[in-house]
Amino acid sequence: MKNINIFLQEGALDAGALMAWLPYEKHGAQVVFLGAVRGKNDGRMVTGISFDIHQQLAVETLKTIATEAIAASGEQDMRVYIAHAYGEITVGGCCIAIGVTSAHRAAAYEASRYIIEEVKTRVPIWKQEHYADKTTNWLPGHALAG
Numbered sequence: 001m002k003n004i005n006i007f008l009q010e011g012a013l014d015a016g017a018l019m020a021w022l023p024y025e026k027h028g029a030q031v032v033f034l035g036a037v038r039g040k041n042d043g044r045m046v047t048g049i050s051f052d053i054h055q056q057l058a059v060e061t062l063k064t065i066a067t068e069a070i071a072a073s074g075e076q077d078m079r080v081y082i083a084h085a086y087g088e089i090t091v092g093g094c095c096i097a098i099g100v101t102s103a104h105r106a107a108a109y110e111a112s113r114y115i116i117e118e119v120k121t122r123v124p125i126w127k128q129e130h131y132a133d134k135t136t137n138w139l140p141g142h143a144l145a146g
Contacts, residue, residue: 004066006059007083012093021081027101029108033116035096037089045132046091053086054124065118069100069111078102082115084125 005021015034022030037049066080081099089095098115102108119125127139 003070003077003079004063005079005081006062006066007081008053008055008058009083009085010087011085012089013083013085013095013097015094015097018081018083018097018099022099022101024079024101026077027079027103029100029102029105031098031100031105031108031112033096033098033112034094035116037091037093037095039091041129044129046129047132048088048090048093048130049095050088050128050130050136051084051086051095052126052128053084055086057124058084061123062119065115065122068118069114072114073102073107073111075102075104075107078107078111080111080115082119084119084123086125088130 007017018032037046039046062082066082069080070076070078079101081097083097085095096119098112100108100111102111129137129139
């Protein structure tokens with residue numbers, strides 16, 4: 001679908017690609033969500049996260065989630081952009097970028113929220129946090145086995 005743009009990238013994302021994609025003369029609402037690696041989690045100092053990803057399944061699942069968000073909105077010309085990083089990302093690096101444009105802001109906000117919540121539970125992406133004390137921990141996420 002030409003109104004859905006899915007992108008996977010090794011290394012931190014640059015929000016510039018999303019910002020260049022957003023403008024659309026038919027839509028007054030543009031909602032952007034950027035997720036970055038935070039420096040502290042559960043009381044531990046984080047130095048970065050390694051993202052492992054099953055690329056083919058991730059792209060398919062992201063397209064499905066975007067399609068569901070558009071269908072639920074009732075705005076068939078809604079546009080959705082989802083980019084996710086893989087590999088090692090340091091603190092502050094952007095690891096997910098979501099953009100939604102629509103005629104109405106409520107629909108764009110709802111679609112963006114739906115997308116990020118579904119990405120966290122359905123997309124085959126696994127996160128391993130790296131800590132200042134040189135230890136690591138795999139975070140809960142998607143399991144390939146149902």
